[in-house]
Amino acid sequence: MVRSTLAVLLGLLVALATILLLEYLGMSLFPLPPGIALDSEEDLARLVAAAGPGKQLWVLLGWTLASLTGGWVAARASGRHRVGAALAVGGLIVAGVLLNASLLPHPAWMTTLGVLLPLPAAWAGARLAGRRTPPA
Numbered sequence: 001m002v003r004s005t006l007a008v009l010l011g012l013l014v015a016l017a018t019i020l021l022l023e024y025l026g027m028s029l030f031p032l033p034p035g036i037a038l039d040s041e042e043d044l045a046r047l048v049a050a051a052g053p054g055k056q057l058w059v060l061l062g063w064t065l066a067s068l069t070g071g072w073v074a075a076r077a078s079g080r081h082r083v084g085a086a087l088a089v090g091g092l093i094v095a096g097v098l099l100n101a102s103l104l105p106h107p108a109w110m111t112t113l114g115v116l117l118p119l120p121a122a123w124a125g126a127r128l129a130g131r132r133t134p135p136a
Contacts, residue, residue, distance in 0.1 A: 004081040011074025011089040015066035022062035030055040041103075048104045056110050060117070067093045067118035071125025083126045090122025 033050070037043045051059075070093070071086030078085035097114035100106070106114075 003077075003079045004085050007074045007077035007079075007081075007085045008088045008092075010077050011070040011072075011085065012092055013070075014073040015070025015089055015093060018066040018069045019062045022058070022065065026055065026058045026062070030058065045104055048106060056107065060110055060113055063093055063097055063114050064117045064121045067121035068125045068128075071122030072129050073125075074122075075126035075129035082129065083123065086122045086126035086129070087119060089125075090119040093118040093122070 030051070032038075032047070036047055067090045070089040074085035074089045075082040094115055097111065097118070101111040101114070
């Protein structure tokens with residue numbers, strides 16, 4: 001149980017790093033408009049509202065890839081509960097999507113896909129992690 005909990009925490013850390021990396025890359029693909037302060041809730045709300053479909057898809061891709069990579073890491077690090085650890089990471093990403101959507105206005109399609117995609121992506125990460133063969 002302790003190993004699975006640590007695996008979920010490690011998977012979540014990797015998932016968050018994936019989101020941050022994609023956000024960083026997204027800044028070069030979708031530069032911020034002049035005068036936007038990222039520490040201002042009003043500016044963030046305006047930024048999300050003004051984001052085009054490309055930026056919205058990029059954010060959705062970040063949530064999904066975070067679940068995939070975090071789920072993969074959690075499954076690899078977990079002992080017996082590989083799929084459960086991966087799905088826990090996906091569930092935490094869904095919780096983050098819901099929190100994000102409650103704080104900032106997102107299009108309904110983006111929030112819907114942000115809730116529906118992370119769990120299958122985390123499950124796919126667990127499947128990609130494969131089965132570990134016990135040492136001989």
